[in-house]
Amino acid sequence: MGYISRLTQYALKYRGHFFGFLTAAGIGTVFNVISPLVLVEIIDSVIVLGDYGLLVTYTLLYLALTAFYMIFDTTGRYVAALMAQHVIYDLRSELYDSLMEKDLAFYDQNETGQILARVTTDVTTMREFLFWGYRVIFIGIVTLIGTYIVMWTVSPELTLIMLTLVPFIFTFVIVFAKKVRPVLYAARSQYGVLSSVLAENVVGMRVVQSFATADREYARVDEENRGFLKLRVEALRLLSFYRPILPTIFGIAVGALIYFGGTGYDAGGLSFGQFVGFVTLVSMLVLPGRFLSWGVGMYQRASASAERAFYILDVRDELMDPAEPVCVDEIKGAVDFENVYFSYRGNNFILQGVDLHVKPGQVVALLGGTGSGKTSLINLIPRFYDVDDQRAFVYEGKAYRLNDKNCVEIGEKKLMVVDEELEIDCQKIAIRKPGRVLVDGVDVRSYRIEDIRRHIGIVHQDPFLFTDSIRENIAFARPEATLEEVQSAAEAAMIHDFVMTLEKGYDTVIGERGITLSGGQKQRVAIARALLANPKILILDDSTSSVDAKTEMMIQKALENLMAGRTTFIITHRLSTIRNADLIVMMEKGQIVEMGSHEYLISQEGLYSSIFHTLTEMELAASYVGTKTEGGDFGE
C-alpha cells in the first residue's frame, strides 16, 4: 500500500543504513543456512574416514559459521535500530511541527486522545516495522530460497518432495492474514472504544458522582469491557490454534522423511548425514514461515498506523502561511471585517455577512445571545479559523453559498449570478466579494500567521492553564519576562494579592501537580498572561464571567490604562462593564443587528436599549428600594 512506500521514502533518506542492514542480514542468513552442510559432511565423510583432525576442522568451521552469523546479525540489528530511530526522530519532529501549525478546526474535529494516539502509539508501531519489518521479510525470503538451494545440493529428489511444503508456508501466511488478523484488529479497536469510555468517565467523574449514576456507568463500562474480553479471547484462541501449525506441518514432514529416507537408505539413496542434514533444514524452514507471517502482520499494522499518522501531516489544512507574506514589525491595530461569512465546515452559517470596522485603539464591546457567534467572530482575527472564501449572501434571513459556477439553489429554484447580482422573485440582491478580515488594511491571510498572532492577546472563554508555576503560566508568551513584569501584569489582573498569600508565591505550581485555583482565580491568571504579551490587539472573551463584580470593575479600571493605544475587544454579558466602550456591537444569529455607542444605542430604542432596560428593571427593582430607603443617590 501507499503508506508503507511512503514510510520507505523516509527510510531511504538513510540509504547507507538501509541497504547496510539488509546486506548484513542477507549475509548472516547465508551463513546460517549453509551450516547444516557441515553437519552432513561431518557425519558422512569425517566419521566414516575416522579422521580426528578433519573432525576438529569441520566442527571449528561450524563454529566459525555460527560466529559469522552472530556478527552479521548483530550488525544488521544495530544498523536497523539506528535507521529506525533516525526515521522516527524525523517523523516525530515533522508531526509535532504539523500539530503546531494546525488550525483549531482540526482540534475540534479530532478527539484529543485520538490525536495523541496517532503521534505516539502509531509512531511506535511504525518504529517496530522499521526495525523488524524489512529485515524479517528479507531474511524470510533469503532463508526460504537459501534453504531450498542447500537442500538441492544434498538431495535433489527429496528437495522436490519437500517443495510441496512451500504452498503450506504461503497458505499459512495467508490464513493468518485473512483469518486471524481481522479478529486481532477487531479486538484492538474494541480496546480503543473501551479506552475512550474509561477516559471520558474519569475526566467527567465529578458529573458521574454528583448525578449518582455510578451504577449506570459501571454497566456501560462493563459492557465495553465484556465485549473486549470476548474479542480478545477469540483472537487468542485463533492465535494459539494457528501459530503452532507450521512447526507441526514441518514436524509431519520430518516424520514422512523418516519413512521415505529410511526406505531410500535401503535403496542406497540417502546417507545418514544427508538425512540428518535434511531434518535440520526442514526445521529451518519454520523460520521463513514465521518471519513472513510476522512480517506481513507488521506490514499490515504499520500500514494502518502510517495511514493514521500521515493523516496528521496531510491535513496540512486550509490555514497556511502565504507564499509571499506581507512583512510587519509593528501594527497599529485597525481591524476590519468585510462581508464575513463563516461556518464550522457544516452547512449552517455561524456568521452571515458581518461588516465591522474598528479603528486603532478603539474599545469594542461585543454583546449578543448565547451562540450568536461572538467567539467565532473574534477567532477569525488571529486566524484560528479562516473566513469562508466562497461568495455568499443572505436571503430572507437565511444564508446561501454560491457554487463554483456562480449558481445557487433556493428551494426548488436554480439561480445564477449575473453582473454581480442575483434576481429572486423580481428582487435584486447584490452579491459582494467573498468576505475578508483585515488588520491594518491587509487581509490577515497575507501575513505570516506567527507575525499576526504575536500582536494579538486573547483571553479565552475557557482558559487552559499549564501544570507549571504561576510565574511560568503568566509569562507563557514571553518566558524571558522579569519577575517585575510578571507582577505588574498580575496586579493589573487583580491576582497579585492572592498569589502573595501562597507560601511559594509565584513559584507555586498549579493544576494537577499543585494547588487548584477557583474559577475566578483561573480567569485572572489568564488575563495576566494576555497582558504580559503586550499585544496591540487585546481580546477578552467573557473572561471575567466568574469574577465578582467588584473585582471585575477593578480589573476594568486597571485595563483602562493598559488599553490605551490598544484595540480591545470585550465580550461580556454584563452591561455594567461595557458602557464605556467606544463601540457596542449587538449580535444575533451570526449577524450584527445594532452598533454604536451606549448613548446612541439607547436613543435608538432598539434591542440594546430594551435589554438595558430589562436588566435595569431586574437589577434595580430591588436595589431601588434599598438605596432609596438609605436616601442614597441613584445614578441614572
Added chain:
Amino acid sequence: MSGHMVADEEERTYAYSDGDLLKRMIRYLLAYRRRFAAVSVLVALSIGVDIWIPFVLRQAIDVDFGSGNAQALLFTSLLYIVLQIAAWLTTFAYEYIMATMGQHAIYTMRQELYDHLQGMSQDFYDKSSSGRIISRLINDVERMSELLSEGLFSSFAQIFIVLAIGTVIFTVDIQLALITLGVVPVLLVTTIYFRRYLREAYRRTRKTISSVTSNFAESISGAKETKSFTREKKSMDRFTEVNRKDYQSNVDAGKANATFFPSIRFISGLGVFLILLVGGSRLIQGTITLGTVVMFIQFSDRFFRPILTIANFYTSVQSAFAGAERVFTVLDTEPTVRDKPDAIPLPPIKGNITFDHVHFGYLEDIPVLKDFELEIQAGETIALVGDTGAGKTTVINLLNRFYDVWSGSVRVDGFDVRDLTLESLRSRIGVVLQSPFLFMGTVRDNIRYGKHDASEEELLDAVEAIGASRVLSNLENGLETEVGERGARLSEGERQLVSFARALLADPSILILDEATSSVDIYTEYAIQRGMKRLLKNRTSIVIAHRLSTIVNADRIVVLENGEIVEAGKHSELMALKGKYYSLYELQIHPRAMKVPSKDRE
C-alpha cells in the same frame, strides 16, 4: 483542566515486593481453579510429548534406518507424526485455556479498578492528573495481560522443560549431558550481565518516551493557548530536546539488544559445536550412536529456547510488575469520603440544610471555611456571594459530600451527611457545576443524563423551563447536534444551558447552581429569572452568582469573605447596610460612581 490525555508512565516505586505483586496477580487467576488444574495437566502432557520426540528420531536413525524393516520404519514415522499432532493440540489447548483465564482476570481487575475509582473521593482526583488515572485503567492493566494470559504459565512450563530435559539427558549419556549443561553457566552469566544493561537501557527508554508523550499531550491540550501566544517555536525547541533524548536512549537500547540475542544464539551454537566435537570423536571410536548425537543436538535446541524465552520474558515481567504496582496502589487507596458501614439511605426529604460550625480546608493547615454556620429552611432560595476564592464552591462541595469537614457537621433534614449513603444523598441534590462537563454524544443524550428514562415531554419541559429552547433549537441539528469532546462544539453559554437542563431533568429536591449561567446571554438569563419561581418551587436551592440580576430575588443573600459569613439578608437590607455587599455591587448598580478615564479619550 486538562484534556483527557493518557500520560505514559514513570518509574516503579517498589512499594510492593515482586513476590507480593505476583501473589496478588495469581489470586485473580485462582478464581478459575478447575481450569488451572486442566492447564497443569496439559502442560505436563505437552512437556512429555516434547521430550519424547527426539527419542523417536534416535530410534529412527539408530534402529530402523538400514534395518530393512519397512514395517518398523512406518511405525516410527507414524509415531513421530502423531506426536507432532499431539504436541500441537496440547499446546493449543493449554494456551487457549490460559488465555481465557488470563483475560477474565484482566477483565475483572479492570472492572474492579473502575468501580474503585468511582468510589474515590474528590481529593484523590485533585491530587492525581486525570491522564495518569486513565493510564492506570488502560495501560497498566493491559501491561499485566501478557503475563497473566501467557507469560506466567509459560515461564513455569519452560522451567519444567529445562528441568525435565536436564534430567532425561543424564539417563542417556552422561558425558554429552555434562557438556550440554556445561554451557548453561556461560549462558546465565551472559544473560545476567546483559540483563543489567538491558534493564537500564529500557528504563531510560521508558522515561524518555514518557516525556515525549506528555510533551505531545500537553501541546495538544493547550493547542489554543500555544497558538494564541505564538509559542510554537519554543515548544518545538522543547520537543526537539526530548525527542533527541528519546532517540539516544533507544539507540543505546538497540545496541544492547542487538548484541544480546545473537550472543545467546552463539552460545547455543557453542553447545552444538561441543556436542559435535565430542560426539563426533566418540562416533569415530564407536562408543556412541549417531542417533544419540543427533538427539543431543535436538535437545540442546529444546534446552536453550526456554532459557532464551525466560530471559526474553524478563522485560515484559518488569513491565507487568510496574503496571501491577500502580494498579494495586490505587486499589489500596481508600477513599477519604465513603459510606459508613451503617450508612442509611436518605428518606424522601424536605430540604432543610444546616452547616454547623464547619471548619474545612483542602490542604492541611490552610483553612478555607472557618466556623461556617448556616441554616437553610426547606424551600428557601439562598444566594451565596463573595469575592472570587472566598469559598462559595467549597460550601457546596461539602453539602454534596465531595469532601468531609474537618470539624462541625453538615446536615440535611437533621441527618449528618456522613451518616447517609452517598448515592442517596447525591441523587437528591442536583448541581450545575461552574465549568460544565459534557459527554460525547448529542445535546439530547447529555440532557437525558440527568434522568435516563425521562419522557420527551419532561425533557422539553426542562429545556423550556430554563428558557433554552430558543438557543438550542438554533443549533445546526437542534437537540440532535453532536456536542463533541467535552462539549467543544458548543459555545460556552450553550454548554451551561445543557448542563443546567440536565440537572433540572433529574428533578432534585435540592438544586445548586454554581455560576450556572455566568456565560449565558442576558435574555436567556432573564427568561431563567422569570421562570425561577416555578423552577425553584418545592426545592431548596443555593445559587452562586456574580451577576446581580441572578441573585436579587433570592430569599436570603449570604455574603462570604475569606470563608466566613460576614453579612446575610435580603438584597434591600444588605444594600441598606452599606457593608461588604454594598461595596461588591455598588459599582454594578452605579457604574458611574467610579471615575473612568476612558471617557476622556473621546
